[in-house]
Amino acid sequence: MTTPHTNSPLIQELDPEIEALVAAADAAALAYADTNPKERGAALVAAADALDANADELVAIAQEETGLSEGRLRGELNRTAVQLRLFADVIVDGAYLDARIDYLDTDYALGVRPDLRRVLQPVGPTVVFAASNFPFAFSVAGGDTAAALAAGNPVLLKSHSGHPKLSVRTGEIVAEALKGAGLPDGVFAVFSGQENGTSVLKDPRIQAGAFTGSEYVGRLLADIAAARPQPIPFYGELGSTNPVFVTQAALDTRADDIVSGFATSISGSAGQLCTKPGFVFLPEGHGLDEQLVAAFDAANESTGEQRLLNPGITRGYNKRRDEVLAANGVRVITDGSSRVDDDKQGWTTPTIVAVSLDDFRAGREAILAEVFGPFSVLVEVPAGTDYPALVNEFFTGSLTTTIQAAEGEESDELKSLVRALRQVSGRILFGGWPTGVAVTYAQQHGGPWPATTNDSSTSVGTAAIGRFLRPVAFQSMPDALLPAPLQDSNPWGVPQRIDEAGASKTWGSAAR
Template identity: 50%
Template sequence: MTTIAPASAVALQPTTDAELEQLLAAAQTAAAPLAALRPAERARLLDAVADRLDAAADQLIPEAEQETHLPGARLRGELKRTTFQLRLFGEELRDGGYLDARIDHADAEWPMGAPRPDLRRVRVPVGPVVVFAASNFPFAFSVAGGDTASALAAGSPVLLKAHSGHPGLSRLTAEVVTSALREAGAPDGTFALIAGTAAGAAALRDPRVKAGAFTGSIPGGRALFDIANSRPEPIPFFGELGSNNPAFVTEAAASQRGAEIAQGFVGSFTMGAGQFCTKPGTLFVPAGYGMVEALRDAALPPAAPLLNERIQSGYTDVLANLQSNPRLTVLAQGAGPLADPPGPTLLLTTAADMLSEPHALQTECFGPTAVVITYDDESQLPELAETFEGQLTATVHGTDSCQVAELVEILARKAGRVVWNQWPTGVSVTYAQQHGGPYPATTAAGSTSVGTAAIERFLRPVAYQGFPQHLLPEALRGDNPLGVPRLVDGRREA
């Protein structure tokens, strides 16, 4: 079993300027040898980290419970997801398809009107990355989470800025990661933990850092995005900021399974005390179909503590503001809606009021609150959908005979993942996942932070023209020593 000291033994102090300089220099030094490792060798590093995290579970979970108020069963499931995604990226590396290797042989008769030179294109690591950990997933979106896993898989060293909501767990997890990487033979500087707002911002400004990733609030993410883009050398910044995740129920769906939908919605918006980035924050239901009554009568779960005092304070401030809006009334509410911990709240309004004041009524309330909107006719749904900014998800509950093609088209423009007759909470780590969307859901709508495609954020393409075989990357050589899938002269290589 992996043995690590209790978090209380060593406090997580803000990283000093001198310490940050050492860590940045080490990351820069590690970048070339880490990138030079064959994909299978980097996969071995990820497997080693996953194995060590699994072995340390009995020490990590109690610390996580203490700092986040999350139940042990939830945390064990999240740690399993975290180590699974590390190993899944290992599989992606061994497959080699992520390199997107392409070879165009020279062609004197190329029909564009001029000869085609020998061109060979492959993806390479961007270089050191600074990752800002999230609070609501202390394993899966934190020290060893998806951003870290995908950056290391790409071959980019990681500077991980710890979240203040779980500093002890961050330190313990970082010890596991760094020791696993060191013992597996990773270059020194492949991974490091930094602490403090100032250190995180300074790292993002440093010219040795080539990309940033963040999961958190709109104000915090936007501030970091602006830093990344105002540098003398602007860099990609992949921020996941905020999302309301609207859900729409058609008349036919309400008629056939209204009670079931109501129950599922309550379970979804209160999952994890409403602290999921994919929580459905608004639900559109047809008036006169019993949905409002079903939601009013649905059993709300008991109050559950939020992650930390800052989230508790922000939640009660937003909820108090929503409850003071004359366009909103309370539909259902648990005991102590503004207490600590807060009981769940369902608010009610109409389509007309939503159209009159969409920005205020769609305010993200990070916690166990959602807004129900009644509409009179399904023809209103496209107009209502158009009022939303960019989203991580959008959901439709309907039947195969429902005429919702226009609605779905709008939602596909607004969101990164469109869900049919299911709920958006619970983001599967897999090959086709898309966890991202237009701003303000994310700062880079063409990227995902979950799933194997997340590796693409920390790679960039390089084309080699006219080079001899011995100077080409292995993935582009004629004998294909890595055995990676390639596109050769416009056709998939057999």
């Protein structure tokens, strides 16, 4: 699948070890793209089984490097294995290929129609940049890797510096499982180094990129992908503030439930979740301060101070926390702790602040940006405030938005709010809290900028596979030369959408 090199200054000479990995991925691309769905699916299941079999070792390494709890890490590793198995079933089902066949039609409504057949095919070697905050689910064998491998693309995984030992060991386990299942050499490899990552992204043999991390780094990588002589698709999941809107009726009937859920959502994993609710808009005079203090005191007693993932996260958290605390009109409700130890690791408890809508509007430059960690802002709004107008004023894109309403509350105002949230959200919740992203067929984990670099895709759920596929149509092609999903014999047994000759004469009848 080799793409010719150019003399562009963007192309960089690769480190010899990295060059060998890229060359192997390029050499494996065509053979891997043509693997039988059951063989490819069995390989993903083998990787999942291998992760499960080595769970004790992997979780211990992850605890040491990230400071996350054993329970959190075991649940995340299980999610990673489940996701691989889900994609295996998607591959075998074959509907993701969207195979379409239009038979030759000499009596077509617009003249003679040739035999046309269209299918989605793998894009080619893909570089995936691992995340720091999910050392399993969004790292070496995480969602981007699973989707790209499922689609039939070799994956080069750039590991995250926050968990290097875990990345190496996870990579060894996955690579061995895939090889043992019979996949071609070069289908999967792990490498490290920031410069190596950008060099691989620039290499003309790489045909797609995926990233989970900060808005700043994601934008840099997206710009590199777009500036290549051959621009390639780049799917970055970046920052998100995940606003929540609480109605007066919800406060009147569900205050305890709202406070409890909010405290749990902020406290989990030291708030280092891309779906953490960063802003809660609620009526002024809400009277929740004492309840919030009690709820977070209880959470702190349960978890104690929690370690942030790495010194870089610590620096970013403390910087943004101090910026918001210094903004005019910000009132502290829970004054969380933040200390840095001799190893530059941060240890925190949650900080919750409140600000009036007027002060929030005046200080939006300091307050509105994401604070990655256990921190959230309550924005206190006057009675009668138009929530949809606030959505339009303050938000362009978010992974999630949430409505906290009373049971049975389905007013015209809420309908207007939902319409506004549809324009800026990847996922809209009614009740509940956004932390926790189910791996399912219908999941959407994306959203308009700055949540992602491409708001038509998702990084979680079975639709994520579509990012690493592109359509190809074949006209008047002999059956023997067609890819398996388009052959009349349908050797892979995938769903085929077939338009028979003569059908065009009845078009429009369904709408009459």
